[in-house]
Amino acid sequence: MAPIDDNSVDPPRQHVTVAVVLPVYETFSYSVPAHLSDQARPGMRVLVPFGRRTVTGYLIGPDRQTDSREIKQILDVLDDSPLFPETMIPFFQWIASYYMHPPGLVVNTALPAGLNMTDIAVLTIDENGIQALASSSTGPVEKSILAALSEGPASIKQLQKKIGRPVPWALIHRMRQRKWLLLDRRIEGGRIRPKTIRMVALEKSENFSRRLSRQRRAICDILKAEGDLSVPALKKRIPTAATLVRGMQKAGQVAVYEKTISRDPFGDPIEPDTTPRLTGEQTRAVRQMAPLLGRGFKTVLLAGVTGSGKTEVYLRLTRAAISKKMQVLVLVPEIGLISQTERRFRARFGERVAVLHSGLSRGERYDQWLRIVKEEAAIAIGARSCIFAPFTDVGLIIVDEEHDSSYKQETGLRYNARDLAVVRGRHHKALVILGSATPSVQSWHNVTIGKYDLATLSKRINRQPLPEIRTVDLSLSRDERGIQRYITPQLQKEIRNTLDEGNQALIFLNRRGFSAFPICAHCGQALRCKNCDISLTLHKKANAFRCHYCGFTKAATSACPSCGSEDIKLLGMGTEKVQEAMVQLFPDARVARMDRDTMNRKGAIVRLLKDLKHRRIDILVGTQMVAKGHDFPGITLVGVVCADLTLNFPDFRSGERTFQLLAQVAGRAGRGEHPGKVVLQTFNPDHFTIGAAKNQDFKKFFDQEISFRKALAYPPFSRMVAVRISGKDPQKTAEMAGKIGTNGRRMLANAGPGGSRVKLMGPIEAPLARIANRHRWQLLISSPDVAGLHRLVHELMQGPNSVATGRDIRVSVDVDPFFLM
Ligand code: ADP
Numbered sequence: 001m002a003p004i005d006d007n008s009v010d011p012p013r014q015h016v017t018v019a020v021v022l023p024v025y026e027t028f029s030y031s032v033p034a035h036l037s038d039q040a041r042p043g044m045r046v047l048v049p050f051g052r053r054t055v056t057g058y059l060i061g062p063d064r065q066t067d068s069r070e071i072k073q074i075l076d077v078l079d080d081s082p083l084f085p086e087t088m089i090p091f092f093q094w095i096a097s098y099y100m101h102p103p104g105l106v107v108n109t110a111l112p113a114g115l116n117m118t119d120i121a122v123l124t125i126d127e128n129g130i131q132a133l134a135s136s137s138t139g140p141v142e143k144s145i146l147a148a149l150s151e152g153p154a155s156i157k158q159l160q161k162k163i164g165r166p167v168p169w170a171l172i173h174r175m176r177q178r179k180w181l182l183l184d185r186r187i188e189g190g191r192i193r194p195k196t197i198r199m200v201a202l203e204k205s206e207n208f209s210r211r212l213s214r215q216r217r218a219i220c221d222i223l224k225a226e227g228d229l230s231v232p233a234l235k236k237r238i239p240t241a242a243t244l245v246r247g248m249q250k251a252g253q254v255a256v257y258e259k260t261i262s263r264d265p266f267g268d269p270i271e272p273d274t275t276p277r278l279t280g281e282q283t284r285a286v287r288q289m290a291p292l293l294g295r296g297f298k299t300v301l302l303a304g305v306t307g308s309g310k311t312e313v314y315l316r317l318t319r320a321a322i323s324k325k326m327q328v329l330v331l332v333p334e335i336g337l338i339s340q341t342e343r344r345f346r347a348r349f350g351e352r353v354a355v356l357h358s359g360l361s362r363g364e365r366y367d368q369w370l371r372i373v374k375e376e377a378a379i380a381i382g383a384r385s386c387i388f389a390p391f392t393d394v395g396l397i398i399v400d401e402e403h404d405s406s407y408k409q410e411t412g413l414r415y416n417a418r419d420l421a422v423v424r425g426r427h428h429k430a431l432v433i434l435g436s437a438t439p440s441v442q443s444w445h446n447v448t449i450g451k452y453d454l455a456t457l458s459k460r461i462n463r464q465p466l467p468e469i470r471t472v473d474l475s476l477s478r479d480e481r482g483i484q485r486y487i488t489p490q491l492q493k494e495i496r497n498t499l500d501e502g503n504q505a506l507i508f509l510n511r512r513g514f515s516a517f518p519i520c521a522h523c524g525q526a527l528r529c530k531n532c533d534i535s536l537t538l539h540k541k542a543n544a545f546r547c548h549y550c551g552f553t554k555a556a557t558s559a560c561p562s563c564g565s566e567d568i569k570l571l572g573m574g575t576e577k578v579q580e581a582m583v584q585l586f587p588d589a590r591v592a593r594m595d596r597d598t599m600n601r602k603g604a605i606v607r608l609l610k611d612l613k614h615r616r617i618d619i620l621v622g623t624q625m626v627a628k629g630h631d632f633p634g635i636t637l638v639g640v641v642c643a644d645l646t647l648n649f650p651d652f653r654s655g656e657r658t659f660q661l662l663a664q665v666a667g668r669a670g671r672g673e674h675p676g677k678v679v680l681q682t683f684n685p686d687h688f689t690i691g692a693a694k695n696q697d698f699k700k701f702f703d704q705e706i707s708f709r710k711a712l713a714y715p716p717f718s719r720m721v722a723v724r725i726s727g728k729d730p731q732k733t734a735e736m737a738g739k740i741g742t743n744g745r746r747m748l749a750n751a752g753p754g755g756s757r758v759k760l761m762g763p764i765e766a767p768l769a770r771i772a773n774r775h776r777w778q779l780l781i782s783s784p785d786v787a788g789l790h791r792l793v794h795e796l797m798q799g800p801n802s803v804a805t806g807r808d809i810r811v812s813v814d815v816d817p818f819f820l821m
């Protein structure tokens with residue numbers, strides 16, 4: 001090897017690969033000038049010339065090509081430490097290629113917002129800086145910077161203004177390394193301040209005299225049996241614990257120390273929990289999965305009925321993983337609030353958990369991100385985007401409620417975090433656990449073909465029975481008038497009984513508003529949105545008709561647009577009407593509503609859940625918001641007003657979604673001591689989806705559903721890509737859709753035998769043909785052969801013969817689309 005300190009030899013020019021933050025599909029090579037060479041590392045942002053512009057990019061690795069073509073130089077390095085580990089780069093590259101998304105934008109999606117150092121950095125002069133300012137060997141630019149900072153701290157923008165010239169980041173970083181200046185990040189929102197709680201621990205036995213008072217003895221016994229406990233926890237058992245503990249502390253019998261804890265959105269501390277004994281089924285599940293840790297990539301589907309204790313299994317596996325020094329990712333569905341699962345992870349693992357979800361402020365997210373990068377946390381828990389948590393070496397990935405549609409991002413990079421969990425698991429050779437009471441058809445199919453292992457929990461904890469479900473045939477009440485038609489006598493009777501027993505009822509209808517189908521009594525015209533191809537919904541409280549797709553609003557007093565009649569009939573019901581019906585039918589009950597209309601203000605959801613928990617609500621009316629994750633022991637009755645709403649959507653997954661929604665909402669009943677009951681009203685009591693949901697029997701559902709998917713070659717028997725074309729001009733949009741379709745068919749014809757398995761459907765007008773004044777078309781491309789499918793879509797969208805789209809028309813690619821509306 002050449003001696004390192006040989007100054008006579010020019011160091012070899014270093015080339016790196018950069019993904020620019022622009023909608024371009026390639027990455028580019030740049031050279032690193034000597035003065036930046038010890039700073040530029042993969043995972044950092046760099047400033048590069050691109051065409052005639054200067055843009056930001058991510059340094060994603062060395063470039064091993066050594067060809068001598070003229071390569072441009074990096075202008076600046078924007079970070080002092082990497083924002084993500086190098087081990088994530090292959091993952092980003094996989095995503096860019098699979099989802100056909102520009103690599104720079106993939107990385108951008110993965111990183112939390114608010115990382116822009118130019119906005120957040122504050123510079124202060126440091127100890128050595130004062131000497132450097134006086135020294136004659138300090139350069140003029142450095143000197144002017146130090147002089148400016150000696151008058152007080154400044155942001156980078158203020159500094160540039162003061163000295164009248166741009167300040168390169170590379171220079172700042174060098175000055176920092178020499179301790180000439182300090183860099184602080186100031187972001188709005190700030191850090192999550194650690195909260196502490198007083199913990200009590202038993203001291204050594206020599207300090208105990210025989211004559212311990214009965215109450216002190218009781219405290220000793222509790223601590224002996226359960227280990228250290230917080231003062232509030234002790235107070236719950238023994239109301240005078242605080243005073244007793246003080247006395248015992250003086251006597252040297254107990255020690256008191258502060259422990260950092262987190263708080264839940266109710267403001268209550270998340271106290272350390274005690275580990276329960278596992279049930280037989282849980283033990284078997286843990287024994288099946290724990291040995292797989294560190295043994296290479298494996299995916300296990302954990303199918304466990306609602307309330308079977310899946311979370312405790314996750315907690316045990318996580319404990320096993322971190323004791324092997326592994327890092328753990330836990331994904332939970334987005335529910336607009338801290339989930340039960342997140343709370344339990346924080347209770348068990350405290351400060352080893354970092355949280356990443358949309359409820360955090362920008363500053364908090366950034367802080368949590370840094371804690372992961374610096375490996376201060378070993379567990380990251382959060383919604384969809386948590387799949388990008390910047391751990392170097394993940395050993396275990398858990399996806400709770402893996403069927404949940406909130407794992408699919410529907411804008412920008414349209415990824416599915418559940419699928420990416422499996423991909424990231426493969427990259428890290430990790431164990432991946434997908435858990436659900438209602439597994440997706442996709443995941444269960446993977447079990448049946450041997451791709452995933454299966455672990456099951458078939459019984460609820462304490463053997464609470466699953467709720468008893470009765471279906472009520474709505475077609476029999478078709479001739480009823482008024483409330484009776486949708487709130488049938490059977491449902492009313494069950495609600496009455498529930499209230500009389502002092503329990504709570506949950507009434508579910510997956511549609512907001514008062515009337516979802518206003519129609520002119522005179523001419524029969526439906527009131528439609530002027531921007532979308534959809535019926536307006538009357539919102540009584542807001543006193544307006546609203547469009548649920550674009551937000552268009554029209555006064556509730558509006559007349560029929562086609563005949564001018566003011567006689568508008570309000571057909572079709574939403575949660576607002578159900579709430580009104582409840583108030584009328586049960587005037588003594590306290591009724592509340594949980595849907596996007598009532599929950600859009602921050603804090604509203606917290607207040608409502610608190611009221612529910614403390615039994616200040618008797619009847620809760622809600623949309624699918626109530627079906628997710630909440631655990632309310634007082635709810636013994638779930639009423640489903642109309643189970644059919646989602647069943648007949650023109651989307652091949654509508655059966656699957658209906659099954660999952662109904663089974664999940666039914667699973668909310670009877671989580672406490674009292675058994676639960678469900679009244680499920682439907683026009684299709686004999687539909688297999690309804691029947692299967694009734695028994696939480698996903699196998700039965702799957703067996704029927706899978707034969708239909710197979711017959712029509714739908715996923716999981718094929719992969720799909722949706723190409724969506726939208727534009728304001730109906731004619732031009734249709735033409736563009738047609739052109740892309742024709743182009744695709746031509747490419748298919750030329751693709752040879754490999755292309756023969758690719759099927760192209762459409763272009764057709766989307767089922768929702770117009771949203772927010774944009775006309776929508778879609779082209780579905782599918783094939784059992786993923787590689788062939790992706791090759792064609794690549795060629796169609798990015799190849800030399802792809803159709804150039806103008807500015808007026810948007811074309812987006814959705815790989816493995818979820819909603820086909
Ligand atoms: P799931 O996620 O399968 O719906 P949970 O994990 O929420 O079920 O468990 C249901 C309830 O049972 C929770 O209140 C949980 O604290 C409790 N639980 C779980 N495992 C045990 C156990 N081994 N012993 C006692 N209680 C348990």
Ligand code: ZN
Nearest residue numbers: 520523560563
């Ligand atoms: Zn009319």
Ligand code: ZN
Nearest residue numbers: 529532547550
């Ligand atoms: Zn609209």
